[in-house]
Amino acid sequence: MLNADKGAAPRLDGSKLHIGIVQARFNEGITNALAAACRTELLALGVAEENITHVLVPGALEVPLALQALADREEFDALIALGCIIRGETYHFELVANESGAGVTRVSQDYHLPIANAILTTENLEQAIARQTEKGADAARVAVEMACLLESLA
Template sequence: MQGSDKGNLAGLNGEHLRVGIVRARFNDSVTAGLREACVAELTALGVPPDHIRSVDVPGALEVPVALQAMAASGDYDALVALGCIIRGETYHFELVANESGAGVTRVSLDSRLPIANAILTVENPMQAEARIEEKGRDAARVAVEMALLLKELK
């Protein structure tokens, strides 16, 4: 989200929302921090802690299938994808980044459920560490905003 958009979020109220989070364990210190920031922001936006469910998967490529299962349950108003892909010396970075991103988008469109994609794609661990707090909180705000919008559009 752009900085100028953040002022419009003051009225977000997630008190009646249920949010699912799928976190990739690969690059655990980064993704644990993303989840912590995301959950803190969800609760700050009024989402009750017992309406937030977080599950872990091995890596970013496994995130879409867990999102798909959560979406199919009908138990959630929005989902959040958390992960961290750090560029290496091989093509694997591009493969994982592209396929996980496409999978998240496909699940969202197929299920008509908003998914905030906070799977970081960075050049190095320092870039990942610098983005943990902001991206975790942004994902929470996107999930709440989009869930409320889709409820309004029904």
């Protein structure tokens, strides 16, 4: 393995990183909680407040376009996608979940930029509430870990 022993703890030093967050407003109570947990964890990992850019978009389908706009700026070491899609009675859930997920992945691969995808896809509001804090914090850890990993592989 490169630069690490098997089972070694991930490098989570965000002190030199610039992180962009794109948050969907739809299901705002959940996405605000995701964002709060994410920001708190980024700060705990050493990311400076002034090195965090946070933008809001209407919903999960708009997240990839905003991620692309941030990636175009070439200022960020990693990006984070935050949103919440709750299953309804129509096929719309599958469309939004699939397309937003594919868009996030496409931007990450096209720009060779880590993007932590914390767009929740749940059956109901209760499941979203149960996941909002941990998934927000987890997205911060993923972004920092992947930015550090890619730096070490460069």
